[in-house]
Amino acid sequence: MLEKLRQLNLPRARFARMIADPEKCDGCGRCVQACPIQLLELHEGRPRSNMRYDAFRCITCQNCVAVCPNNAVTVEGDYRVGEGFWKNTHLYPGEKTPPAPLADRAGEPWEAFEGELTETERVIYQRRSVRLFRKKGVDRALVQRVIEAGRFAPSAGNGQPWAFVVVQGRPAVGALNERCKKALKAAGFLTLPHPWLEKRTPGEPAARLKAWQHAILPLLTALKTGEVEPRARGGINAASSDPKYDIFFGAPCVILLLVDRRGVGDPVLDLGMCGQNMVLAAHSLGLGTCYVSLVKAVNFQADLKKKLGIRRPFKLVTSIALGWPRGTVDRPVAREQPRVGWVDRL
Ligand SMILES: Cc1cc2nc3c(=O)[nH]c(=O)nc-3n(C[C@H](O)[C@H](O)[C@H](O)COP(=O)(O)O)c2cc1C
Incomplete structure (x- = not known):
């Protein structure tokens, strides 16, 4: 019984590990800053896994790989839990692999087939969550342009069950x-x-x-x-x-995504599609985005909700940190194999 609880609460898991090639790494620290869970640290001018972590490790987002200007970083291994409630070892047939949209060219490097993809496909595969932002703000007209892309997302019953709150400028985002x-x-x-x-x-x-x-x-x-x-x-x-941790990573603008709870069907699903339209449009404009759901902490603070103008029937679901990326962040990375069932007769 106790063991069952342990497996539920702190499961024995294998995590991925970041490896920096000492020949290529120049110790710029971008990988350390880009890690969403502060898993990395600079030690004698080189990045390494933060030794203070034990049970919670890498989410394998591979942003450390994507932001490295010298291709010095690789991520080895995957998140795997062998038993208990969180067990996932049986769900993945193999290791993670890079994008392979052209079936007959699987295994070829991105550069070899990138030219054969549509612009939309390239945006989809190269977009990464950006956690390295410049200080420069985003003009109101551009923020509106990003929201406009969200407005034209599909939604059940064309219900459009969304609303937005734009938190503009570092002082306001810092306070949030x-x-x-x-x-x-x-x-x-x-x-x-x-x-x-x-x-x-x-x-x-x-x-x-x-x-x-x-x-x-x-x-x-x-x-x-x-x-x-x-x-x-x-x-x-x-x-x-971590007192220094900024859940918005220094972004100069944050768009809060609210759902209208009275929406048709599954309104949060509609809101997700709306958000992804916004993220992809922002990427195509050269802007960087990162979804930040840690912002849901707002939902427990009535005075803050009031200041932000969040009222029933709307509920804050997630947010998008928005700004200009510092250096190159966008690049394809490897992902888990898809879990697909093919059915041709019923
Ligand atoms: C709904 C949602 C909520 C997220 N919340 C956070 C968050 O609070 N903090 C964060 O750093 N990243 C957050 N992310 C970003 C994910 O970590 C990221 O999408 C994932 O690791 C894959 O990396 P990629 O976006 O670079 O492909 C969120 C993503 C989604 C879709």
Whole structure:
């Protein structure tokens, strides 16, 4: 029974590891800054895995690979859990692979077939979440242009169940970051080993969950599975224990995405498509974006919601950090094999 709880709350997992080639790496630190869960650190001028992490590691986004100007970084391994509630080893037939949209040319490098893809395909494969932003702001007209792309997303019953709040300028975005982090710390209190929060540094190998947390986590897992998923807790750990962590990564603009709960069918699905239209349009304009759902911490703060103008029937679902990328960020990366079932007779 206790073992079952352990597997649910802190499952034994294999994580990917970032490797920097010492011959190519010049210690610029871009990979360290781009890591969403602060998993990397510079040690003697070279990046390496942050040794303070134990249970929560790499989400294999490979932004460290994408942002490296010297092609010095690779990511080895995948996130795999062998047993228990979070088991996924049986779900993936192999390792992650780079984009291969042209079936007859699978295995060829991106540069070999990129020219044969449509512009839309190139945008889809090269877009990365941007976490390295320049200080320069984004003009209101461009923000409106990005939102306009969202307005023309498909939605069930053409219900268009969305609304937006634009938080403009670093002072406002910085204040929003601070308020979110405070609330995230409360989430960490419920779900993370306390020494990790108290040390105000990410991770602590010897830390253990408290008995009451072991009791509460199964309930949270049942009610809010995605919020306490082991990798999500890695993000909460970074955001709630590192005073310097900025959940918006210094972006000069954040667009809050709100759903109208009265929408037809599954309105959050419509909102997701609306957001992706915006992200792809922004990419095509040379802007960088990163979805930031840690912003949902706003939902627990009535005064902040009021200031932001978030009222029923609207609910904040996620946000898009928007700004000008610092250096090249966009590049194709490897992904898990798709889980596809083919059916030709029923
Ligand atoms: C709904 C949603 C919420 C996300 N929330 C966060 C977040 O709070 N913080 C963050 O750094 N990245 C966040 N991301 C970005 C993901 O980490 C990223 O999309 C994923 O690692 C794949 O990397 P890519 O976008 O570069 O392809 C979110 C993405 C989505 C779709």
